Amino acid sequence: MQRFLLSPxxxxxxxxxxxxxxxxxxxxxxxxxxxxxxxxxxxxATVLQPLRDELGVSITITSGYRPKWLNDHIGGSQTSYHLFGLAADLVVPGVPPLQVAQAFERLSLPFQQVINEYGSWTHVAVPPIGEEPLRQSLTFAHNGEQRCVKAGLHNVVQA
Structure with missing residues (x-):
């Protein structure tokens, strides 16, 4: 199968x-x-390659584009940017997710949303082409059985 480059x-x-x-x-x-x-x-082009260039290490995409059937099956949000190819969940070996999320902010990249998800991975989304980025930063954590959403990027203590 031929591989298609999206960026370098x-x-x-x-x-x-x-x-x-x-x-x-x-x-x-x-x-x-x-x-x-x-x-x-x-x-x-706008967020992942600049992050890769800055960090100088590979980035592992754990979730990228999700067709509706897959998003429905996993219980994803019906408004998820993954449905449109505008979001990715990622990990960077050797770099904590909080530091990855903070790098998107530090580099002033045009993200719609960046989330430190449970201290396990980073979610990043970009706005649709032609729209201005919101640059919303969030942290998801567990509070017992409940999901806790906090504005900003924070350390997540694993239980």
Whole structure:
């Protein structure tokens, strides 16, 4: 299978992987002439590649584009930017998620939203092409059985 570059260090297939889809026997397909493909290129060009260039290490995409059937199956938000190829969840080996999220802010990258999710991974979304970025920063943590959402980026203590 041919790999398609979205930016110097990111390939389309990195955003189309899903263990859940594999378990369901389904594939995630993004056509090169689609809006999703253009959105993924924007995501890479505006926030992911600049972060990769700054950190100088590889970034692992744990969740990228989610078709509606996959988003529904995992209980994702019906307004998730993942549905449009405008968001990614990621980890950077050796760099805590809080530091990754803070790097997006420090570099003044045009993100819509960056989230330190449970101290386990970083979520980043970009606005649709032509829209101004909101630059919203959040932290998700657990408070017992409840999800706690705090404005800003904070350390998350693992229980």
């Amino acid at each position: 260090n990111f390939y389309l297939d990195e955003f189309c992987r899903s263990q859940t889809a594999e378990r369901l026997g389904r594939s995630i397909v993004v056509e090169q002439d689609s809006e999703i493909f253009q959105n993924l290129k924007q995501l890479c």
